[in-house]
């Protein structure tokens with residue numbers, strides 16, 4: 001009985017330490033975005049447009065405040081393109097912010113680039129979008145940033 005009890009206490013102690021470690025450490029998330037032309041039919045008319053993973057709007061990125069998201073963008077389209085992490089402050093990574101003609105050369109067709117998106121003070125819903133020509137019209141999606149575990153959003 002005493003052994004079982006001490007094992008149980010030990011288990012609770014170890015899992016408590018693990019939980020604290022997990023909470024203290026910012027998590028890393030990895031996404032692969034495949035940019036490609038996709039046929040979409042709307043109102044009886046079909047047209048080809050650039051999308052991420054055949055999805056319109058594109059995939060949702062979900063992370064917690066303080067996390068870092070790595071997005072490996074594979075450009076299988078016909079033009080160079082960058083992705084901009086709209087509303088995410090990237091002071092440590094100005095070259096990974098994607099506004100074309102300012103900090104980053106376009107990702108050329110048939111090549112890829114991995115963005116490091118550091119969510120430091122951001123909370124709530126932001127968005128990512130392409131940053132060249134008209135591509136943002138079809139290449140965009142949400143970034144949902146949950147509050148750090150144990151806290152709440154600073155708004156209702």
Ligand SMILES: *[C@@H]1O[C@H](CO)[C@@H](O)[C@H](O)[C@H]1NC(C)=O
Nearest residue numbers: 031032033034052053059060
């Ligand atoms: C996009 O497609 C690629 C290739 O099929 C896949 O590996 C990746 O997980 C997909 N990404 C998302 C965000 O669904």
Ligand SMILES: *[C@@H]1O[C@H](CO)[C@@H](O)[C@H](O)[C@H]1NC(C)=O
Nearest residue numbers: 036037038039040046047048
């Ligand atoms: C889109 O449809 C056109 C016309 O049917 C076709 O030629 C083209 O290959 C299709 N594109 C894709 C990416 O499936």
Ligand SMILES: *[C@@H]1O[C@H](CO)[C@@H](O)[C@H](O)[C@H]1NC(C)=O
Nearest residue numbers: 072073074111112113114115
């Ligand atoms: C391109 O993608 C490959 C395979 O996913 C990855 O190993 C490589 O690091 C990526 N290159 C860049 C520049 O992101």
Ligand SMILES: *[C@@H]1O[C@H](CO)[C@@H](O)[C@H](O)[C@H]1NC(C)=O
Nearest residue numbers: 078079080081132133134135
């Ligand atoms: C911009 O997009 C239009 C329509 O898709 C295309 O004809 C044109 O070549 C593109 N321009 C550049 C600089 O990519």
